[in-house]
Amino acid sequence: MTGDTVRIVEVGPRDGLQNIKDVVPTATKIELINRLAQTGLRTIEATSFVSPKWVPQLSDAKTVMESMKLSVAKGDISFPVLIPNLKGLGAALALDVQEIGIFLSATEGFSRNNINCSVEESLERARAVVDRAREQNVRVRGYLSCVIDCPYDGRTSPLVVLRMAKKMLEMGCFEISLGDTTGTATPTDIRRLLETLLREIPAAKLAGHFHDSFGQAIVNVKEAYRMGIRAFDSSVGGLGGCPYSPGAKGNVATEDVVWLFENMGVNTGVELTKLAHIGDWITQQLGVSNGSQISSALVAN
Ligand code: HMG
Numbered sequence: 001m002t003g004d005t006v007r008i009v010e011v012g013p014r015d016g017l018q019n020i021k022d023v024v025p026t027a028t029k030i031e032l033i034n035r036l037a038q039t040g041l042r043t044i045e046a047t048s049f050v051s052p053k054w055v056p057q058l059s060d061a062k063t064v065m066e067s068m069k070l071s072v073a074k075g076d077i078s079f080p081v082l083i084p085n086l087k088g089l090g091a092a093l094a095l096d097v098q099e100i101g102i103f104l105s106a107t108e109g110f111s112r113n114n115i116n117c118s119v120e121e122s123l124e125r126a127r128a129v130v131d132r133a134r135e136q137n138v139r140v141r142g143y144l145s146c147v148i149d150c151p152y153d154g155r156t157s158p159l160v161v162l163r164m165a166k167k168m169l170e171m172g173c174f175e176i177s178l179g180d181t182t183g184t185a186t187p188t189d190i191r192r193l194l195e196t197l198l199r200e201i202p203a204a205k206l207a208g209h210f211h212d213s214f215g216q217a218i219v220n221v222k223e224a225y226r227m228g229i230r231a232f233d234s235s236v237g238g239l240g241g242c243p244y245s246p247g248a249k250g251n252v253a254t255e256d257v258v259w260l261f262e263n264m265g266v267n268t269g270v271e272l273t274k275l276a277h278i279g280d281w282i283t284q285q286l287g288v289s290n291g292s293q294i295s296s297a298l299v300a301n
């Protein structure tokens with residue numbers, strides 16, 4: 001081991017399930033979260049409190065979080081939820097949620113399509129959510145989408161990402177998760193983006209959230225690590241995708257991230273074999289192919 005550590009934010013139960021066509025039984029979601037909680041993962045994004053008209057797949061958020069309450073009380077694993085507005089925050093606070101993720105876009109097109117408002121309006125909305133959450137001692141993570149490319153507006157300038165990330169940090173987010181929402185980034189894009197961001201933002205305040213539409217997500221993780229990033233979002237079995245980013249595939253698979261780092265001598269704290277079996281199980285439950293070759297290979301052997 002190098003003595004180095006990375007922090008993995010498992011987003012499978014949220015990003016992974018928000019775009020599945022068939023209804024996923026609530027019991028399966030709860031089972032997934034409980035199984036993931038046995039692998040050493042310390043942060044598992046459980047669901048989102050968004051409008052059920054926009055994302056019906058996660059309309060059972062309340063039931064899912066009620067079932068997590070016991071584990072939340074243990075205090076050793078964090079189960080953050082995604083929050084778009086004060087209404088969602090109210091519902092989450094009523095369930096004693098300790099950490100939330102707000103989500104904004106660097107680009108107008110995705111902002112309007114995903115949360116039905118302009119970027120400027122989204123900053124106002126987010127500020128109100130962050131203020132209220134912090135009054136209640138709730139930690140707030142910030143997601144920033146379309147940091148490389150936007151399904152509606154095309155390529156994104158790193159300077160625009162820098163401006164947004166700084167605003168989100170100033171409003172009180174403890175970290176900004178940089179979303180390659182479309183999954184079109186290559187390591188060159190990641191390097192260029194981080195060269196700009198790291199001039200003004202410490203690496204410890206940034207995380208990578210890379211979708212895998214073109215099979216580059218794992219090399220993007222490696223490049224971001226090389227540039228100093230130590231927190232990565234990933235999804236068991238490579239599940240995931242946003243209903244408002246047409247054609248985007250799942251997140252980088254958690255199994256692949258763990259395999260990469262553990263073989264580099266970097267500690268993830270996650271038990272890979274257990275995780276691989278969960279990836280195999282959940283993809284079978286959902287009737288989708290397993291997005292992690294590592295997972296398939298480990299389960300087969
Ligand atoms: P809107 O239609 O402009 O809002 O949606 P509204 O205030 O007019 O509300 C419409 C209806 O939704 C009303 O119900 C509200 O009460 C209800 P009605 O009166 O018509 O019966 N409503 C809610 N219900 C429950 N919880 C709420 C809530 N808010 C309103 N929180 C809104 C605006 C933001 C709500 C909507 O656009 C929305 O929910 N969008 C979320 C879309 C989403 O979840 N996308 C996926 C997550 S983001 C992502 O995946 C990217 C990420 O992974 C990073 C990356 O990859 O880049 C994070």
Ligand code: MG
Pocket residue numbers: 015179181209211240241242
């Ligand atoms: Mg995502």
